[in-house]
Amino acid sequence: MPVLGFGTLIPDAAGTISATRDALEAGFRHFDCAERYRNENEVGEALEAGLAAYGIAREDIFITTKLWNTNHRPERVEPAFEASLKRLRFNYLDLYLIHTPFAFQPGDEQDPRDKNGNVIYDNGVTLLDTWRAMETLVDVGKCRAIGLADITLDKLIRIYESARIKPAVVQVEAHPYLPETELLEFCKEKGIVLLAFAPLGHGIKPGPLEDPVVLAIAERTGKTPAQVLLAWAIQRGTALLTTARTAARARENFNISALPEDAFDEINHIQTRQRFNQVVNTGVPSFIPKSSLDGKSKQ
Numbered sequence: 001m002p003v004l005g006f007g008t009l010i011p012d013a014a015g016t017i018s019a020t021r022d023a024l025e026a027g028f029r030h031f032d033c034a035e036r037y038r039n040e041n042e043v044g045e046a047l048e049a050g051l052a053a054y055g056i057a058r059e060d061i062f063i064t065t066k067l068w069n070t071n072h073r074p075e076r077v078e079p080a081f082e083a084s085l086k087r088l089r090f091n092y093l094d095l096y097l098i099h100t101p102f103a104f105q106p107g108d109e110q111d112p113r114d115k116n117g118n119v120i121y122d123n124g125v126t127l128l129d130t131w132r133a134m135e136t137l138v139d140v141g142k143c144r145a146i147g148l149a150d151i152t153l154d155k156l157i158r159i160y161e162s163a164r165i166k167p168a169v170v171q172v173e174a175h176p177y178l179p180e181t182e183l184l185e186f187c188k189e190k191g192i193v194l195l196a197f198a199p200l201g202h203g204i205k206p207g208p209l210e211d212p213v214v215l216a217i218a219e220r221t222g223k224t225p226a227q228v229l230l231a232w233a234i235q236r237g238t239a240l241l242t243t244a245r246t247a248a249r250a251r252e253n254f255n256i257s258a259l260p261e262d263a264f265d266e267i268n269h270i271q272t273r274q275r276f277n278q279v280v281n282t283g284v285p286s287f288i289p290k291s292s293l294d295g296k297s298k299q
């Protein structure tokens, strides 16, 4: 799996197509998708055209997508996977993730709510039930690896211990304000890749992009703050996903080189702690714009 990944959580269709194409041109070969982003069609369209235009083979790119919370029932896993595959226009996936450990009421409504506006969870399925159905997808050769996202260490350990096919990847928010050190240590010990999302703190300011330590290192190493944060993530042994909507930023974010050891240590010693995305606590995505949360799924 290429350590530098491009995230496709982009709210509009035209922006998805141009950003995906720009990322491919900049050199990204790892693309992170999700049925919940409701733009797998556009990512598939951009990748199909881009691979043809730049003469890149399918085997040379790494594609991930994710099973949404409303599809945790075992009988819904394979149909959800097949629907994603069709929208993305591929015949296999490199990685399929359970998007969150929270099961929502099964059905086409991706954000099921009761009359008081509370999420309707599904207590009739366990995470292990869903994991077993994910394992079957690997057995039949439809995807090469499976993993989990937005998971805490205790939940990961429970799945790890019961799994026949161990999680290959764990995708969680991670940056200097949320280093997830304990989770990273467990992953390294077990040979699981920790795939960091929001390595730039989702671009939120104030945040890691404006941290004085990061700004000072950027200044003295001649890198941009984003390049400093992405280099740090790779140097500590995580893979990462970053999202940029312009070609210039895609090139900037792909052009990463190692930090001097002292700079790496200074970032490790940043004390600020902040989680930007609460999805890990509820299963409700907080980076997907409200307009995309309303209404029915576009499956």
Ligand SMILES: NC(=O)c1ccc[n+]([C@@H]2O[C@H](COP(=O)([O-])OP(=O)(O)OC[C@H]3O[C@@H](n4cnc5c(N)ncnc54)[C@H](OP(=O)(O)O)[C@@H]3O)[C@@H](O)[C@H]2O)c1
Pocket (backbone or CB within 6 Å): 006, 007, 008, 009, 010, 032, 033, 099, 149, 150, 171, 172, 196, 197, 198, 199, 200, 201, 202, 203, 204, 209, 224, 226, 227, 241, 242, 243, 244, 245, 246, 249, 252, 253, 277, 279, 285, 287
């Ligand atoms: N599993 C999950 O629940 C989950 C949750 C969130 C995200 N993800 C995945 O992780 C991916 C990345 O997450 P993220 O979007 O939070 O990543 P991020 O790279 O930390 O944040 C992206 C934001 O940073 C800005 N940015 C990008 N490059 C920049 C640069 N060089 N300098 C300054 N600002 C820059 C972008 O602005 P512009 O858009 O204006 O370029 C955008 O607002 C998502 O696309 C998605 O695939 C997964």
